[in-house]
Amino acid sequence: MLMADGLVKRFQSRTNVITAVDGIAIAVAAGEVLAFLGPNGAGKTTTIKMVAGLVRPDQGRVTISNIDVTGRPALAAAHLGAVLEGSRNLYWRLTCLENLIYWGTLRRLTPRAARTRAVELLRLVGLEDRQHNTVQTLSRGMQQKLALCQALMHRPKLLLLDEPTLGLDFASSETIKTTVRDLARDGVAILLTTHQMDVAQQLSDRLAIIRSGKLVLSGTTTAILTQYSKPMWRITTASPLPTDRIAAVRALGWQVEQPSAEAILVTPREDDADGIYQLLDVLRPEPIRLVERHRADLAEVFQQVVEEGANAQ
Amino acid sequence: MTSLLVAEWRRMIIDLVRYPLETMSMMVVMLAVFAGMFFGAHYLTAAPIGGTTLSGVVIGYAVWSLVMNATGFMGYSIQNETQNGTLEQVMLAPWRTVQIFLVRGVMDILEMLIPVLLVLVGLVALTGAQFNWRPMALLPVIMIIVTAWGIGLMMAALALLFKRMTQMQLMIQFALLFIIMAPITALHGVTGAALGVLAPLTVQVGVLHAAVGVTVPSVSAGMWWEAVADMALWFGVGYWLLTSADGLARRRGIVGHY
Incomplete structure (x- = not known):
């Protein structure tokens, strides 16, 4: 579903050139959850944005359903949904239902189909009784659930989730995790980034850990945890x-x-x-x-991998 | 394209209806300005105001307002989306960035036209003045708006790259005011002709004045062609600039921030 190969991105600062991503290759198959992990500044968000087409790579190629993201961005975007971290993802002056209908229609659904899908998704995440509330009146957890619904309006084949459970209470976090599992079961490919290792361990089929823009560890979650046990x-x-x-x-x-x-x-x-x-x-x-x-958990693995890198530098 | 139009149309209507005080205030301000201009002109000239005079004053102001919105709204929309943090999500939609913001520009003009027309009807009813409007005048109005959208697309390109550009926007609007007010179309010779074609909006405004009978009684074919060429030039350049700025912003990784 998602193929990203040889991604390189350099940013020019006033004094030097910073290589944010250096030859990253990742792939996510339909129905698979890939946890894409790394410390702050490792290049995760830049990679995610390259996958989404929001940042253009200096080298390398991203395809979604065999569609080149740089060459045919509008076509690729039709298969992509994203909940971006640090981005509000929603219009605060619109209600939940209005937001979903707007984003759905913007993604080529008819208003009628968008309304039906919106109601279905609001029910799925338990927000049906809040459908006429404006986003600004919702709690952080509700807003995040709504952001997820927004990303799912057009039934994307690939879902990008950047810190989807950050700052959420237990119940909201569980709803998001359950929804992610269900989506993967339905064949959606999911690229997840998070600093919450327990969430990554619970949800992921495969792991990719990056450090200083380079991929340092990848494989199935089970195999990596066994290897580090x-x-x-x-x-x-x-x-x-x-x-x-x-x-x-x-x-x-x-x-x-x-x-x-x-x-x-x-x-x-x-x-x-x-x-x-x-x-x-x-x-x-x-x-x-x-x-x-003894069975290693992902936090131990992550710490070990990141420390190894820090010691090597 | 229909779904994009529908999405933005619905959002505009929701915004108008959700905040009635804002909409009403806009209409009251507009009515006050029109009435002020009408009665002010009447007082200054001590002559009955109506027909071409009213058309000149009112259309001039209405078109000026439309031009200001058409040039400023797309850039403002990008700034606003950046500040709210929704720009990246908008740019993930399966449309070109230029298409999305152009449609928003169209909706903004519609949003403004509805109250402008209501206020005009109200003013005519209130004063009993005659309003001299020729259907032919619609064409130059459309050309003026399309040309202004071209400039608006340029402002949007700058907004996409630099994010904050309120002061720049004001400067450009003053420059536009100068261009429209200066009698460029009256200049003779090659310079005058070249400036007439190249300067934005001047030819179209000249055509509009002629069409509503403020100046010359009729519009020559040459003026029409000049107006169309000028419109195509400015709109084309604006479209190209925003498309290029979109690519540059993605290459620099500054879509959502500066």
Whole structure:
């Protein structure tokens, strides 16, 4: 659905040239959510805007449904919906319904079709009872839900979401996440940028992390989380572990960390799946409550990738 | 193009109806200005005002107002969208930027024409004055507006690149006032002819004056052609400039901000 290849964008400041994006290549298939992550100033927004056609790349090419965004922007825009961060996306003096009908008609729907679609979307995000309220009277969460509806009016094949859940309360955030999942299930390709790693982890099928304008990590979310998970076990007990038990574990050749009196983090010398049974025997009859294999979360992965980059520079 | 027209038309109507006080105030101000001009002219000349005199005064002011709006609105709209943060979303619509803002310019003129016509009818009813209007005068009015849109597109191009340009807009409007008021069409020789064709609006205003009988009784074919050429030139340049500014803004990455 979306193919972006070899994107380069340089900005000329008064004193020098800044390369904001340096050879980025991303692809998002229909029904897929790609979380596009990076620290502030990494080039995420510039990339998103190049995908949307709002910024023209110095090099590289973006196609949406095989339509070149630079060469045929109006045609490509017909397949694209976007909720842009820092942009209000809506007219505050118009009501929710008027806004959606306006944006829908602007995207070539007839007023009748736009009204039907608007009502359908407002119902989907739970704003049907607010349809006659002006945007300025809505809460931040409601405005964001409406911005999402605005982007979906013309049933785009590609949806760009820049920080869609930023500053939202739990309920609004959940509504947005549920809607995103449903859209992906319906075949919409979604390019998501966010600093909320939990949101990215919950929603994404694939990840792309950029740093200083360059892509430093990409792959499926599951594979990346597995790759960054350590061969470590966390064992939680109902009461503090006696020191002789911990010594016995060490005697088996395991490295032991004790983050709290009732928990130990143990790492075998080698990733030995059977070793855990020996270890549990050593701990018998201590009251074990939980044994869990370490699994990296996206925040850890992100931090590690960004720190590696900072150290390398 | 129909959906773009419909979208902007609906937005305009909503705006007019949603804020009736604003609409009414605009009409009251307009009525006051027209009435002031009418009675002022009557007082100064101590002669009955009507027919060509009224046409000259009223049409002059109405056209001047339309020109000011046509030249300023598209640039203002871009500035406004930038300040509100909606410009990028507008430019994501499946239309060329120049098409969107041109349609907005058309809607703005319609939005203004409706109260202008109502006020004119009200004024004629109020004063009992005769209003000398020839259908033929509609053509130069249209040409004046299209030429002014050309200048408006240039202002929009500057607004897209520089975002804030209120002072620049005022300067250009003063320059326009000078161009329209200066008797350029009366200049003789090659310079006069060249200036007549190249300067915006002067030929069209000359044609309008002739068409409503303020000056010469009839309009020559040459004047019509000059007016059409001048209109095409200014509109074409404006269209090209906004299209180019759109590309430049996207290359520089300054669509939504300066």
